[in-house]
Amino acid sequence: MRLIDTHAHLNFPEFKKDLKEVVERAKSVGLTKIIVVGIDRKTGERAIEIKKLYPEIIEVAIGFHPHEVKKISEEDYLWLESQLPQAVALGEIGLDFVKEYSPKEVQLQHLERLLEIAKKYNRPVILHMRGDQNFWKFALDILSPFKYYPLLFHCFTADKEVAKAILEFHSIISIPGIVTFEKAENLRETVRYVPIERIVLETDCPFLSPNPFRGKRNEPAFIEYTAKMVAKLKGMSYEEVCNVTSENAERFFNLV
Ligand SMILES: [Zn+2]
Known part of the structure; x- marks a missing residue:
C-alpha cells in the first residue's frame, strides 16, 4: 500500500x-x-534540510505564500530559481482574499510572476486559493492561461459548483482533514462528486487536525482519518483510496 x-x-x-x-x-x-x-525562503531552506535528513520519505515544494509576498525581495527570487531544480513543485503560491495579509494587487503580481517561473522550470504548482464565491470566478479567470498546466488546489474546501469549474482545468484537488468535521457536509458533497482520479490527500499540518484530533497539532500520521472518510464517501476500501490518491500524487509530482 x-x-x-x-x-x-x-x-x-x-x-x-x-x-x-x-x-x-x-x-x-x-x-x-x-x-x-x-511559504518563504526561510521555510523553503528548512524543507530542503529536512529532505536531506529523511531522503527516503521527504520531497519538497518551494514558493512564496500569498500571506508572505509583501515581504519577498528580488534576492528571494534568485534563491527560488536556484533551488527549484531540487523541488518537486513550485508552491505554495496563490491568492488569499480572506485574510488579505498582503494587498490584493501585490498578491496578483507575485502569482503571475511565480506561474511564469514554474513554466520556465517545468514544475507543477501547488496553489493556495481562498476567497468567497465571487473570488473563484475571478481566480479561475486569472488561471485560465494555465488551464492545461498541472495545478493542485491545496486544502480544497469549496462546494460542488467551484469543483465543477476547476475540473475543466487539467488540475487536481487536495482534500484536508476538514472533510472529517461534523459541519463539512458541503465538502463531503464535493468529494462524492469529484472523480477519485482527480483527488489527492493532505494534512496541511501543523494545522487542521482531522477528527478525533481536532484542535490538537496535526501531523502526517493523521492523514489516515482523512483517507478513511474519503473511502466512506466514495464507497471504496481504505487501501484502494490510499493507492489511487498516491498514484495521482506520483503522477502530478513526477515521483518515482
Ligand atoms: Zn500550507
Whole structure:
C-alpha cells in the first residue's frame, strides 16, 4: 500500500522538538512520501534540510505564500530559481482574499510572476486559493492561461459548483482533514462528486487536525482519518483510496 501526504509543514517551528518521532509515526501508519511545503525562503531552506535528513520519505515544494509576498525581495527570487531544480513543485503560491495579509494587487503580481517561473522550470504548482464565491470566478479567470498546466488546489474546501469549474482545468484537488468535521457536509458533497482520479490527500499540518484530533497539532500520521472518510464517501476500501490518491500524487509530482 502507498500513502502520500501532499502538503505538510514539517518545516514549521511546531515540529522543531520531535521531528524524528513525527516522521517515524508517519512511516508506521504506512506513509510513503510527505511533501514538505515552503511559504518563504526561510521555510523553503528548512524543507530542503529536512529532505536531506529523511531522503527516503521527504520531497519538497518551494514558493512564496500569498500571506508572505509583501515581504519577498528580488534576492528571494534568485534563491527560488536556484533551488527549484531540487523541488518537486513550485508552491505554495496563490491568492488569499480572506485574510488579505498582503494587498490584493501585490498578491496578483507575485502569482503571475511565480506561474511564469514554474513554466520556465517545468514544475507543477501547488496553489493556495481562498476567497468567497465571487473570488473563484475571478481566480479561475486569472488561471485560465494555465488551464492545461498541472495545478493542485491545496486544502480544497469549496462546494460542488467551484469543483465543477476547476475540473475543466487539467488540475487536481487536495482534500484536508476538514472533510472529517461534523459541519463539512458541503465538502463531503464535493468529494462524492469529484472523480477519485482527480483527488489527492493532505494534512496541511501543523494545522487542521482531522477528527478525533481536532484542535490538537496535526501531523502526517493523521492523514489516515482523512483517507478513511474519503473511502466512506466514495464507497471504496481504505487501501484502494490510499493507492489511487498516491498514484495521482506520483503522477502530478513526477515521483518515482
Ligand atoms: Zn500550507
